[in-house]
Amino acid sequence: MSAELKRRIASALVLAVVVLTATWYGGLTFRIVAAVMAVLIYYEWSTITRAAERDFRANAFGWLSIVLIAIDLVADEGELSVPILGGAMITAILLVLLRKGSWWLPGGIFYAGLSGISLAAIRAEDQAGFVATLFIFAVVWATDILAYFVGRALQGPKLAPRISPGKTWSGAIGGTVSGVIASSALTLGVFSRLSIWTVAIAFLLSVASQIGDLFESFIKRRFGVKDSSHLIPGHGGVMDRVDGLVFACFAAFLLTLVYAATTGHLDISVAGFLFGF
Incomplete structure (x- = not known):
């Protein structure tokens, strides 16, 4: 195992522990x-x-x-x-x-x-918010990981060759399917039920996550930089690691606001929107 790979693994573990611990405590x-x-x-x-x-x-x-x-x-x-x-x-x-x-x-x-x-x-500040955050993590992380492996295994047509030459349609589809499955499994495990509404939202968040990844790639290509910074050893910058998460959170938050405004349910939380309660 190379020194660079060891740094990447160590950084990823530290980040995961910090984020999940903070999510637990809220x-x-x-x-x-x-x-x-x-x-x-x-x-x-x-x-x-x-x-x-x-x-x-x-x-x-x-x-x-x-x-x-x-x-x-x-x-x-x-x-x-x-x-x-x-x-x-x-x-x-x-x-x-x-x-x-x-x-x-x-x-x-x-x-x-x-x-x-x-x-x-x-x-x-509540338990529902904790589950909602884990739901989005499940969508984004499963999408990101499986898009990489499915894309490498199946190859095929490029998704956006001018922005990110390594991404393929097979990877995008595989990532989305994986994101929906992972978040659906989490929902079933917590609530013992799963609605078409939640599956549809998971699909939209997975797509948003991949758009976020492409958006950050576009910015870096536009300004000729490889990584957003060198803050995270072996991983580049914060934007490099949270690009998909950022857009998924945008989508969940903004869709909740639109839903609240159009239905009059102004007190609905993001968790209530995601899980239909």
Whole structure:
């Protein structure tokens, strides 16, 4: 076993222990993880897109926005995080329009800010939130792992050769099937029942996860970088590891908001949306 592989395995085990332990405890512990993830994602985003070189003051505003969101997630359970994100997005868009700035600024604020907000909202403070978080982990991790192995085994047509030449349609389909099966098994094990609704949501989250992977690959290719950073030994950066998880969380959180707005069930949680209760 090479030294590089040993580093990758050790890093993966440490990350898994940290994330799953925080998920188990929930509350402040998990919100801290979500807040730190948002800050690190913005750090990597701003580094990749060379935000400070483009406009130092605009990048400083981006940092201020993400730090305020992170503080609110930790100190106030995210009560003001969505309004802060909304205000920051409006301000960032106005900065771009009035000063002919870069659209990567509002993009980074949205991507990093919503990453922390959506993850914290999914975990929430109850047992249902714990299961919902594990459900999304099951979708994303099974999709990611099996997409790799199925794609290597079956090969076939490329999924998006200009963005990520290694990905194939066979891997994408195999990953989605695996993600649905893994999350369905988790749901059956916890609730002893499984609805078509939950299976359909798992399918959508698996697709979203793979779109997130492609999106991060597009950004790295656009700016000519191999890894989002070198924060994680053997694994690159935080964005490299959570790209699929971020988009799956986006999808779960935003779909819940749309469902709540269209049905009038404004008090529904992400867990209630995922499992139909």
